[in-house]
Amino acid sequence: MKSRLLWTLGIVVVLASGVATVVLWPSENTPAPAAAAPSTVVVPASLPRPTAGAPTSAHQEWVTQEAAAALRDQTAGLLAGDFDRFATHAQPGNKTLRAELQRRFRTLRALRVTRFDQRVDGQPFAIAGKPGSWRVVHLADICLVEKDCTVDEAVLDSEWKETATGVELVALKVHDRDSYCFDCSTQPTLFTRPWETTELVAQVGKRTLVAVPLQYRGRLADLSRRAEAAAALADRYKVGSGTVDRYRVFVSDARSERLWYCGYPGSWVAGTAYPTARDRIEVEIHADQLTSSFTDVLLRHELAHVSTLRSNDYYGRRDVWWLVEGMADYVDQQAAGASDRDNKAALHRFLSRHELTTVVVTPPARDATTSDASGRYAVGYYALNCLFQRYGKEPTLAFFQGAIQNGTGMDGASRSAFGKPWPEVDKKCTAQVRNA
DSSP states (O other): OOOOOOEEEOOOOOOOOOOOOOOOOOOTTOOOOOOOOOOOOOOOOOOOOOOTTOOHHHHHHHHHHHHHHHHHHHHHHHHHTOHHHHTTTBOTTOHHHHHHHHHHHHHHHHTTEEEEEEEEOSOOEEOTTSTTEEEEEEEEEEEESOSSOOOEEEEEEEEEEEETTEEEEEEEEEOOTTSOOSSOSSGGGGSBOHHHHSOEEEEEOSSEEEEEEGGGGGGHHHHHHHHHHHHHHHHTTOOSSSOOSOEEEEEEOTTGGGTSBTSOOOTTOOEEEEEEETTEEEEEEEGGGOOTTTHHHHHHHHHHHHHHSSSOSOTTOGGGHHHHHHHHHHHHHTSTTOOOHHHHHHHHHHHHHSOOOOSOOOOOOTTOOHHHHHHHHHHHHHHHHHHHHHHOHHHHHHHHIIIIISOOHHHHHHHHHHSSOHHHHHHHHHHHHHTO
8 A cells, every 4th residue: 555654763862052143034024035826716706695594504605715815815915025914814903813923924934935825625614612713724835935846735724703894813723633634635734834833944055945943043054054965965866757846954943843744753763854745855853963963964864865755655664664764874874974883883783682684674663762773774774885885876776766666666676676586685785784
């Protein structure tokens, strides 16, 4: 069965130090970059307000119409850099909502939003005990920086209240990840996006967009520079057609890592690559891992995931985990000055506790120790090192594409790329890993 699960990287947790550089974020009325061409929105003929006693379905249709019009106004204000229009339909005097709208507006503008087409998903839900109040789920097709990007969707929740003149926005909420989404194009859109919960500042480079919470803005310029170097390396190992339009990196603090995407990923996790659309993978990096010795390693590893895992449906399978993570670690090690000292130590610890009969090791458990997790990653790295040494770059990338992106299985991919059955390749590389 096809799957679209995420993969995580877990390394030793260490403290990070700051860099004193100040980066300012846009004001509420800063001009936006040129907006992407909006998708076609079909607006039906205006429905009259339902009369008293009208069926619930009539109220739902009317609320959908009014909320959709308000969301179009909101999008127009966002893309034009006009906060007043962005907040036109907000409930007057609602300070909590206005503060949230200001935070979201600033953050999306900082991320250089060029497209934010919103549409109502399904029908509104009447809120029990609150007559005239409705929960509305809506989808947003998003582009950041580029006018023409690989569009992905966000699923958003909001509360609206009927008024004498229409409807007004009462609250913005994070969508329940376990709830249905009727019109979503892909399941991964149920992730909670960083800009939904956290105020961010961002820097755009040639190949990257790096965003951090406000308390880390002094480190942004340095992180952007490091991400650019990691992206240049990742581009050399792309798998599949085309190139990544832009690598997106979001740095989370202790609060954000429990809110973004799927929530808290586990104690041994340092960074995660999340597939938010078929050709889009976003990276989350935990701020406490950004040390002078580990920042570059972590960025190279995660951006390697982005360049090798696009446009596929198969990489959530447990039997290819070693290949996915081994590739990312292998790419990291191709940087000038990289050392495999930590990988070797982790491998030797792992081999002292496990008999290695195949390189196809399973992922660490969610509550795995750091030692166990890093040992499994080390097996993947040395297995990929074996494949590149024995068969070369292009055949190994072809094997990866066959097994991961095309779903032909390890044996089919091995015969196609290496001209040998997988058990034979596995046996040789397992012996080489044991002797690393």
